[in-house]
Amino acid sequence: MRRHRLSKRILAETAPASLRAIADSGHEMCGHGWSQDVITPTLDEHSERRMIHRAADALEAATGQRPVGWVSPRCTPSDSTARLLAEAGFRWFGDVFDADLPYLIETAAGPIVGLPFDLDVNDLPCTSGTASPIASWTPRFGRRSTRNGRRTASRSSTSRCTPTSRAAPPAGPR
Numbered sequence: 726m727r728r729h730r731l732s733k734r735i736l737a738e739t740a741p742a743s744l745r746a747i748a749d750s751g752h753e754m755c756g757h758g759w760s761q762d763v764i765t766p767t768l769d770e771h772s773e774r775r776m777i778h779r780a781a782d783a784l785e786a787a788t789g790q791r792p793v794g795w796v797s798p799r800c801t802p803s804d805s806t807a808r809l810l811a812e813a814g815f816r817w818f819g820d821v822f823d824a825d826l827p828y829l830i831e832t833a834a835g836p837i838v839g840l841p842f843d844l845d846v847n848d849l850p851c852t853s854g855t856a857s858p859i860a861s862w863t864p865r866f867g868r869r870s871t872r873n874g875r876r877t878a879s880r881s882s883t884s885r886c887t888p889t890s891r892a893a894p895p896a897g898p899r
Contacts, residue, residue, distance in 0.1 A: 737780075741787035748788035756780045756815070758798035766803040774809050781813060796820060800842050807839070808832035 736744055748754055758765070759780050765773060777795070785791045795810050795818040802820035810818050812834035817827070821839035830839045 737783035737787040744784070744787045745789065748790050753794065754784045754788050754790060754792045755794040755796060755819075756784060756792040757796050761798050763798045765797045765799075765801045765806060768803065770803075770805050770809070773803055773805060774813075777809055777813050777815075781815075794818065794840075796842065807837050808834045811835045811837040 744754065756777065757780070759776050763776065765776075768776065781792055791814065793814070793816040795815050797806060797818070797820050800820055800822075802818070806820060807818065807830050811832045815837060817838040817840050819840040819842045821828075821830075821841050822843070824839070824841050825843075827838050827840045829836050
């Protein structure tokens with residue numbers, strides 16, 4: 726991290742102008758905690774609430790927009806996360822793993838939408854070096870080709886992720 730002059734601070738502190746430009750171009754900012762070394766279920770409720778507000782305040786200060794969406798650090802919500810987010814004014818969070826479609830979650834602080842977080846959007850396989858989010862997709866990482874008008878990765882490609890590789894959905898029966 727020192728070699729690349731990176732820190733553990735969030736982009737809202739280190740690159741606020743970049744975040745402002747992203748928000749100004751129409752993108753919605755999403756809260757993602759303060760640090761990825763936090764495992765939310767290990768926090769007491771006061772500490773989790775403080776982390777949520779600290780991250781949301783920093784994003785709002787950098788972009789001029791209060792975030793309305795949240796994905797917990799490491800996608801590890803606590804039993805209180807949905808309620809604390811609803812309490813803080815968030816409208817959705819992407820920490821649910823029990824469905825394929827968004828759904829409304831009623832909490833004591835009001836409703837919040839749960840957005841499923843699955844391997845279609847998870848970068849963990851690439852960053853962990855496993856590159857096997859779904860066994861049938863493994864051969865599809867790497868070089869891209871076109872099949873039936875859809876971009877897919879070729880079967881002959883490597884199964885290792887690189888920083889620029891992307892997984893395409895299976896192209897159907899072969």
